[in-house]
Amino acid sequence: QKEVEQDPGPLSVPEGAIVSLNCTYSNSAFQYFMWYRQYSRKGPELLMYTYSSGNKEDGRFTAQVDKSSKYISLFIRDSQPSDSATYLCAMSTTGNQFYFGTGTSLTVIP
């Protein structure tokens, strides 16, 4: 069983839609949770960082962590064509070694 599971998609939505991206994990010791955005042939770009449980909002992005269900989510409101990318979740017990999901490919159609 992988440490982190993420639906690879692809996911295609119309511009302006609300996007929901999710990851599940098996290690209950994970307490650092990240979401990265990766454009084709580029390095990942940090979007959101959450420590332990709860919600965090930054502009059009909201990250949620449910440790009881071992489930994290990223919501994108008012999606734009520029949001088209691969979204990676990552998590860690110590904040040093991060375990990544395989990434979800998102396309926002104008």
Add this chain to the structure above:
Amino acid sequence: DAGVTQSPTHLIKTRGQQVTLRCSPKSGHDTVSWYQQALGQGPQFIFQYYEEEERQRGNFPDRFSGHQFPNYSSELNVNALLLGDSALYLCASSRGGQETQYFGPGTRLLVL
């Protein structure tokens, strides 16, 4: 403020050769982590360097080694290259004790 930089951007090697990849961390950062990202996969943690020492290592063979210099820049060395080593190699930097890692653009390695 310069972000994380990596060199070279692309590299082609043949099986059995050795390769060295380089990384300069973001200004103010002292910790460097290396990841391997195969096509269609998420990054896999190779190791992390802090204060010129390997602090943590992922599940990679000893063919993968590294070094960190006093200016916090880092090198990743891979010996006896295999076809399966073809991937995007990512460097991420952070400030010691902080979890937020910022990635460079990566070095794309192709082993023929």
